[in-house]
Amino acid sequence: MTDITNDLNQLLADHQVFYQKCRIYHWTVQGPLFFALHQKFEELYTEAALRVDELAERIVALGGRPIGTLAKQVSTSRLGEDGEARSAKAMVQNLIDDLEKLTLWLRETAADAGEANDSATLNMLEGFADANGKTMWMLRAFLAD
Template sequence: MNKTVLGLDKSKTDNLVVSLNDLLANFQVYYQNVRGVHWNIKGKNFFQLHLKFEELYTDAQIKVDLIAERILTLHGAPIHTFDEYSKMAKVPVGKNISKDEEAVALVVNSLSVLLSIERTILELSSEADDEGTNSMMSDFIAEQEKTLWMLNAWLG
């Protein structure tokens, strides 16, 4: 078996890098969506949602960096162009969304896509004995599940 410097199976690590780049692309679109609704939100829930969306995009920015650094740790190359992001991403793109329920629904839908990708990566990282990626995905999943619960509660 061909091992990486981390002691992981090279072919399994290569597959993880592909999946992590997929997550990176989707996180970048999610990040931009949340920035957009943060900027454009209007109505009676403006103050509440404006702050919440800022919290979410700040968190997404940190996660984007963590994902890219994990790819580098696994000796991969993180994708980094908008062209690559838009071709790979499955997260719905939100454009000119200013209504509160539509904005929250976009975030909910986006997080659902991210969770699906993260669960796939969690399976792959478990099979590869990659505790670093496994731990990161577990943390992301736990946080996003709680956020989804709260946003769905807000939607009623």
Template sequence: MKLNSIGLSASKSKLISDDLNTLLANFQRYYQNLRGIHWNIRGKRFFDLHVKFEELYTDANLKVDEIAERILTLGGVPYHTFEDYISNAKVRAGKNISKDEEAIRLIVDSLQELLIIERAILETSAEASDEGTNAMMSDFITEQEKTVWMMKAWLAEEI
């Protein structure tokens, strides 16, 4: 078995890197959604939601960088064009969303899609003994599960 420079299977690292690129594309769409709702939110909850959406997009931007750097660490090349993001994203694009409940629903739906991708990566990275990717996915999942819970509580929906 050929190992890469960090001691992991080169072929398994390639698969993980490809999966991380899918996650990267979806995170970029999620990030853009957050920017859009941050800019366009209207109504009586504007002040609270405007700040919350900025917090979320700032965090998403940091995670985009972490994902890209992990891809590079594994020997891959991160997606970096809008074409790549659009053709590989499953997170739906939110356009012209200004109502609070619709914005929160977009966040929940996006995070649910990200969680599916992250759990699949977690499984693959565990099988490859890739603790770096494994730890990153575990951290992302923990944070995002809490955000989904909070957003669903805001919507007055059951988790």
């Protein structure tokens, strides 16, 4: 299970960076879309926080140790941080881009878990990926003209 715990730690780091990006967007969004996006970004970071917890607990359940420091999570994550001032729509597009990557990585790791006969990890990751699909659909609909 070492490979799976390593992959889960990678996803943990990715989700921590996504979580923080949603937080900064929640704090800094401006303009006529403020109320809708302020609430949506809060929903997204709340969901990301729950996933971080589930990923870390699954790592421990498999005998691994979750990456515990922010510095290590940031250096491990495949997602970039974002402290730039952005338009509200650019924030949404950036999150869609990140969710596309996360979904791909979740499905790759789920496939590895399936090959290892780890149905608990497989089911957890597939659930996350499926939820991302719905979130991306909603965010894309928000951006549609």
